[in-house]
Amino acid sequence: MSGAGLPIRAGLRGRTPYGAPQPDVPVRLNTNENPYPPPDEVAAAIEKALGAAVRDLNRYPDRDALALREDLARYLGHGRTAAHVWAANGSNEIQQQLLQVFGGPGRRALGFPPAYSMHPLLAAGTATAWLDGRRSPGFTLGPESAAAQVAEHRPDVVFLCSPNNPTGTALPLAVVEAVLAVAPGIVIVDEAYAEFARPGTASALSLLDGHERLVVTRTMSKAFGFAGGRVGYLAGSPKVVGAVQLVRLPYHLSVLTQAAARAALAHAPALLGTVEAIKAQRDRLVATLTAYGLAVAPSDANFVLFGQFADGPAAWRALLDRGVLVRDVGLPGWLRVTAGTAAETDAFLAALTGVLREQPWTGPGQPDREEYA
Numbered sequence: 001m002s003g004a005g006l007p008i009r010a011g012l013r014g015r016t017p018y019g020a021p022q023p024d025v026p027v028r029l030n031t032n033e034n035p036y037p038p039p040d041e042v043a044a045a046i047e048k049a050l051g052a053a054v055r056d057l058n059r060y061p062d063r064d065a066l067a068l069r070e071d072l073a074r075y076l077g078h079g080r081t082a083a084h085v086w087a088a089n090g091s092n093e094i095q096q097q098l099l100q101v102f103g104g105p106g107r108r109a110l111g112f113p114p115a116y117s118m119h120p121l122l123a124a125g126t127a128t129a130w131l132d133g134r135r136s137p138g139f140t141l142g143p144e145s146a147a148a149q150v151a152e153h154r155p156d157v158v159f160l161c162s163p164n165n166p167t168g169t170a171l172p173l174a175v176v177e178a179v180l181a182v183a184p185g186i187v188i189v190d191e192a193y194a195e196f197a198r199p200g201t202a203s204a205l206s207l208l209d210g211h212e213r214l215v216v217t218r219t220m221s222k223a224f225g226f227a228g229g230r231v232g233y234l235a236g237s238p239k240v241v242g243a244v245q246l247v248r249l250p251y252h253l254s255v256l257t258q259a260a261a262r263a264a265l266a267h268a269p270a271l272l273g274t275v276e277a278i279k280a281q282r283d284r285l286v287a288t289l290t291a292y293g294l295a296v297a298p299s300d301a302n303f304v305l306f307g308q309f310a311d312g313p314a315a316w317r318a319l320l321d322r323g324v325l326v327r328d329v330g331l332p333g334w335l336r337v338t339a340g341t342a343a344e345t346d347a348f349l350a351a352l353t354g355v356l357r358e359q360p361w362t363g364p365g366q367p368d369r370e371e372y373a
């Protein structure tokens with residue numbers, strides 16, 4: 001608990017800050033980072049851009065980050081222009097700005113857990129009431145169910161997450177369309193992992209024309225391997241882009257951030273060159289864990305959710321004791337592992353086989369542990 005004894009407002013009192021344990025271990029597969037640092041030629045280009053930007057540090061940056069937004073729009077395609085795109089310090093800040101404008105006191109946001117744990121925290125931070133929607137067994141969410149829940153609660157903001165964190169599975173576009181048809185407010189589709197989706201997975205970007213209350217959020221933190229650079233963005237109608245400017249802090253994106261991000265985007269193919277290798281490790285994790293007999297959620301992301309352990313925290317600790325850090329996302333019996341390098345996958349699988357011998361678990365390939373033992 002933070003701030004005990006301080007006059008913190010009711011919506012925040014007794015809460016704990018976002019975060020997960022970060023012990024220093026050899027294999028860190030807990031925050032869905034890209035394991036590859038920028039290639040040398042991209043690092044050199046970013047250094048050069050930063051060197052030039054440093055000479056301008058006496059001046060405020062471009063408040064509207066117009067050149068960066070043009071670059072991001074060009075990367076997105078789908079007919080987007082700078083007028084459809086807004087950028088900030090991570091997609092977390094983008095979503096906070098959206099809640100500041102479209103949520104706030106007296107308003108409500110709805111999400112479908114298990115989903116990104118920051119969504120309800122951002123709601124709390126902006127005094128937006130939070131509603132938990134329901135998923136079907138297997139963490140699925142169908143168009144009828146999603147639309148019925150949105151129609152019932154009529155939230156001001158709906159959060160969809162596709163591919164979803166922590167399950168990894170992308171939503172069918174039909175879910176987004178069904179929600180848009182009944183949502184009275186803004187519909188945010190968090191596509192932080194879009195670049196890792198399996199072939200044939202459609203992005204909600206394709207629905208933007210004709211839906212001015214749809215907002216797609218993206219980030220450079222995952223596929224671009226730019227988590228430390230802190231750049232996220234949205235694609236939406238020009239009206240939405242205008243609206244978030246009501247709440248953005250002046251000069252929120254520093255000269256250095258804008259310069260580094262533009263240099264990175266100029267080398268997008270080189271930076272995204274790691275995506276296929278990461279997807280291969282992701283698919284290897286899904287196949288191997290399934291072959292072990294575990295339950296595994298289908299993944300369109302750079303991580304895999306697997307279970308079920310009788311005691312998830314104990315299994316998490318047993319992996320950590322073997323030098324491998326994964327994430328306990330608070331779903332009883334399930335753990336989430338990031339797809340890293342081939343060597344990291346090797347280390348994780350070696351540790352896991354040891355853990356599976358020690359820790360009780362069940363899965364579709366091994367439904368009756370008693371019999372197996």
Ligand SMILES: *Cc1c(COP(=O)(O)O)cnc(C)c1O
Binds near residue numbers: 092
């Ligand atoms: C990692 C992640 C983000 C990224 O947040 P940034 O602020 O852009 O680093 C956004 N949404 C989801 C679902 C994520 O898992």
